[in-house]
Amino acid sequence: MSWAVFLAALVSAALNAGWNVLAKRQQVPSEAVLGTLLVTASVFLVAVPFIGLPASAAWPWLAAAAVCNVAYSRALMAAYDRAPLSMTYSVVRAIIPPMLFVLGTLFFGESATTLRLLGMALVVISLVLFGWPGRGQSAGHMSGFMLAGLAGLVVSVAYACDIKGARVAGGHVLAIVQYGAASSLLSTAGLLAVSLFEKRAPVAILRRNWRPCTIGAALLMASYFLALWAYTRGPVGLVAPVRETSILFGGLLAFVVLRERIRPRQWVAIGLAVLGAMIVKIQ
Template sequence: MSLEVVVLVLFGAALHATWNAIIKAGTEKSLDAALVSAGGAVAALPFLGLLPLPLPAAWPFIGGSAILQFAYFQLVAAAYRAGDIGLVYPVMRGVAPLLIVASSGYVLGETLSGGALAGVVTICAGILTLAFEARHGSRRAMLLALANACVIASYTYVDGIGARRAGNPVSYTLWMALLPPVLLFAWAFSQRGTRHVRVNWWRGLIGGTGSIASYGIALWAMTKAPVAMVAALRESSILFALVISVVVLKERASPWRYIAGGLIAAGVLVLRLG
């Protein structure tokens, strides 16, 4: 993996942790998740006319991704209602690349090296370390985070393949961003109304721009390097989320979170080098 890809994916990881913190800090997490998704769509609109349409083979993947993204944002909101970002985020983002690396040989025919297997074991150690903190936290938050890790792994495969078939990964990303807000807002409005949106629209625009930029970088990188490796490297966002949880959101972090964050980051690094 080239240095250019590594640096851009790490930048995208920082953006990803930031927009998750925006949702966690909000008072209406389902609506904030919908706002972030809508913000991504607004950020995408000005560029649609400048890029070619995705090739026909990519459109089924765009549709499938929209459904998975809807499930993803719903689970993000539910998990952040149940637990701290410093606990929920590492589980969501740490387990997902583990699932991808473990199954990529069957799904994509990618061969796992010894270094990749070592990275999987290290990430597992980090996730098991978080289980110690879960004894004193919300088990519901942990279960929601684990469920969302499965969704993340699923849409990573869908979008990784879709971006490769689209002919232009940026165009795929922008079109993919348009459908989830429709589903999310329909659900959120039916539950909570519109006042929160009028007051907090700017949060969605900032978070959504960061979200679409982060994911666009990842999909571009997946056209340059194996999907499993990009997905794993992207999860360095765990460290950014840990810093945000302590410094910005003032969450209390036990030593287990720091140990887990370090182990997960080390596993990501091993996967990168492997």
């Protein structure tokens, strides 16, 4: 893996943690997540006439990813309303590396070397260690934990579809931007339909949260494009563990911004994540 791909995945991780922390600190985190996605889609809706749409070969993958993204976003919104960020965020991210490692081996023809397995395993262990609920967790926290696990499984499949779609679309920068715009519009349209069915008021949500949602949308777009670029340039099984070291940033931001306590085992987890990422880079 080149340094450019490694750094792109790492910066994407930091930005991804940033917009999630921003959403979690709002009074109703699920509304902030929905508002952030709506602002992102609005930007892409304006941009599409100028940047165009991805190649037709990418659309089946776009549609599959959109269905997964709607389910992921809804599960994430519910998890954020029920449990601390340090738990939910790390559970979601813990599931992605092994899932993409397997999918990369099965569908992208990547080899499973010992160092790759070791680096990925250390990152996954660190994420599970960081987010595992402690004693005395409420029923709400446990339901949030389960919802976060579901979100992680679904978004892993969405990532695999996005990676395949972006590569089929051409893999160059414009193709990635076109794919990302179309993916955001399809996913948000589906999520908007679900939200209206649940009698949410999207316009009112944006009015209440317009400032954090605008900042969050900027972070989300930058994170998504950097991740997609890294996945089209590097092996899926290697990029995933680096990108999911967002626990480093999510955990520290939860401590600094949300005042969530970091336990000793969570500091150990952060150290393991760093070690795992370094092993992946060496590989």
